[in-house]
Amino acid sequence: MSTDLDLFLANVSLISLLAIIGISLYGILARPNIIKKIIALTIFTDAANLLAILVGFRRPPSAPPVLLNLQPSPSEIAEFSSTAVDPLPQALVLTAVVIGMAVNMLIIFIALQLYRLYGTLDVRKVRRLRG
Amino acid sequence: MEVTYLLLALAMLFALIATYLAIVEKHLVKAVVFSAIQSIAFTLALYLLRAPDIVLVYLPITVGIYPAAILFLIKKTEEVEQP
């Protein structure tokens, strides 16, 4: 019974994550303002990263992938590798967050330049202007 | 029942509501604030998923640097999304 409840709660979190991905895709595709598109894009990136972390999770009791003892014995190492969560998705997401932020800053600068040249951030008007 | 899963589900539902409000909000400054609230809920979820490294990198980036950059952009351009 308690496993069923756990499964329900885990399903709630997974499905709301998928719903967040859907809503942010709607924001990227359908909203006309470029700033709104950037906000939706960052939410989409964050949701994708969180999904990667969720795949590497393991059922509690589990621990972060950090060994607490600096002089570990073989039994401690075996216990560590049987309780810690998967560190590989965390390592990939770690770089993806920082690099994604730098790329978002590049998009922000390009949006600023677009506003300087066209005087608007509405993609419909920019499309009509034709340079 | 595992407390981790309960808090995780609550954080994700909170993030869902914040995301929806951020996408439909017409005033862009309010949309950025809702986006920051969604980031805080995600930070709680990351902490519950045993990822302290990601918490350390995610919190300053998405609650500090990124809203500030967007606010600079909004200050230099326009505040309200045209319908």
Place this chain on the structure above:
Amino acid sequence: MKRELITALSLTATVLVVAYISTLGGGLGPLFSDTRPLAKVFLSTTLDPNKPMFTAMSPEGVTAIVWDYRGLDTLFETAVFYLAIIGAVAVYRDVSEKVVLKGGGVGLSKIVKLVTKLLIPMNIAIAISIALHGHLTPGGGFQAGAAMAVVPMILIVVFSRYFLLEVKISKGLALALRSIGLIGIAFTVFLPIIIALISGVNSYIMQNQVKFGAPFSFPAFFGDSLISGSLILYNLFELLAVTFGFSILFLLLSIEESLVKEQMGGEGSEH
């Protein structure tokens, strides 16, 4: 606003119903009680002095993967970071940041300035300690860089942009310090090759500890304390690169728009 709240709540209810139905059908949620075999390999070798050929000599699994096991991934991610920032700087290519001191910037009120003065040194100390302990506790170069990049942002918002010019933090200085960080990373990448060529043994690019057929190794201990070989160097240089990369962007983003338009002049009409 009320209509949007009702929609949000009905969205939540939909999620709950769908989750309940999928639970009845067996569920699709993440309830793994075990990790993949690859994760087992990483976790069991991240700090194991008895397996010198495989270990990264760092108790922190994530930093060990970022800079040792999958170091080349991170190296090329850093290259993407470099190119993204160069692209943003290219947008501002003709804008010099000489700012006319029109009575100096005012910034926020005195109370905010005092609190900021107290908090900024703490922030810097925390960021540096995250970088220096990155191979022992959760943390590392990227995390420390993100924590440190908040400092110039707060300084610009609270003390205004003119303050940063007064303490001589300009775009050129930030670019130079960031280049020092990137050159340091590249130097640490090629250091094993250089030392191995001099002493006549084999080694790999980005090698940290001893590998089969390549007896080169960075020292894992400095005195009594664990420094995990090259990981501490990578963390420090990445701290420099990330901090000053974001600092350049904030310095550029905070230039007043009227000044930019003045300097770009008639160039805008040509596009």
